[in-house]
Amino acid sequence: MTTKLVVATTNRSKVSEINEILTRSGTEIVGLDEMNAMLEPEETGATFGENALIKARHYFSLTGLVTVADDSGLEVQELAGAPGVRSARYAGPGATDRERFGKLLAQLAGSPEDRRDARFVCAAAIVWAGGQRLFVEEVSGNIISEPRGSSGFGYDPVFWYPPLGKTFGELSRAEKSNISHRGKAFRRLALWLQQARTGLC
């Protein structure tokens, strides 16, 4: 039988000395990253906006600092909007990006071109002592049948963006930021922040 326990230190050198001793005695260690993940709120919202607000409110309540959070994902028409708010969990917890978009491509196998329309949606939330704001943006494209490019993350390599004739996985950071759901949402948030600034602090 193994005991699962948390090693409560942020000093990675200490953690590694301690882990070595404890794992030898058959103890399963919960690492720092896993422990911090346990402190995250559950994303129980039905929309990207609800989840972004849940996260921003949670960390605002813990830190007392102005907090922004992102919730975002891919909606595919043929799949009635899936993976949607479950985009990150679509292929189970701990899955790789490749497993996620692999599952998506498998679900869409045989679907005709015109049924593969998709959009990326991003909700950017900001919460401060006096209130909250939400900025939701999207970008339209379609899901191609083979991944292309290795930039970005998540579903980027299978999301084809017609105006540039490339997938998001083939765009540079700056190109993607310029037209992406996240770029648009956070630029609106940043602009709002510049104007609202004196009211927040």
Add this chain to the structure above:
Amino acid sequence: MTTKLVVATTNRSKVSEINEILTRSGTEIVGLDEMNAMLEPEETGATFGENALIKARHYFSLTGLVTVADDSGLEVQELAGAPGVRSARYAGPGATDRERFGKLLAQLAGSPEDRRDARFVCAAAIVWAGGQRLFVEEVSGNIISEPRGSSGFGYDPVFWYPPLGKTFGELSRAEKSNISHRGKAFRRLALWLQQARTGLC
């Protein structure tokens, strides 16, 4: 004027896309590590044991899991036990190991050999639903005037261990664990854990 805000996501790719947009607008971002550090308890104890229990209780209350924590440091006779519980903060927040032991060597400049006796102390605490235990161990040596070796961390390169004729910075991981304050404290904890196991879970 800059606004300081938290970006509440553990997805490092998202953080980096968002940071780029927000920093361009003159916003100072509190990173994930810094935010998690803000969730740490204040180490207000007067002893290593008190601080170890503060940390273990704090993370036990957040996670509900059996939690172990370490508080440890160096006590130098000539300095009336300093740096002691302030070992990690001795050269200010964010200082490097080199700055820490550099300050120590400067304080001891001119002190005769026999006044440079020191000990490393480690308090290992474990907290679970039914109670808490503390294991405190130490190891004696002395502070040499020039650092030697690059293993370990913290004050290891200036802590001379006479029985092996080396500094802690010159020991392998296994050699250090075998005789160190932390090794001894956590081996006792691990042994106790093996015996107590059925009562904890």
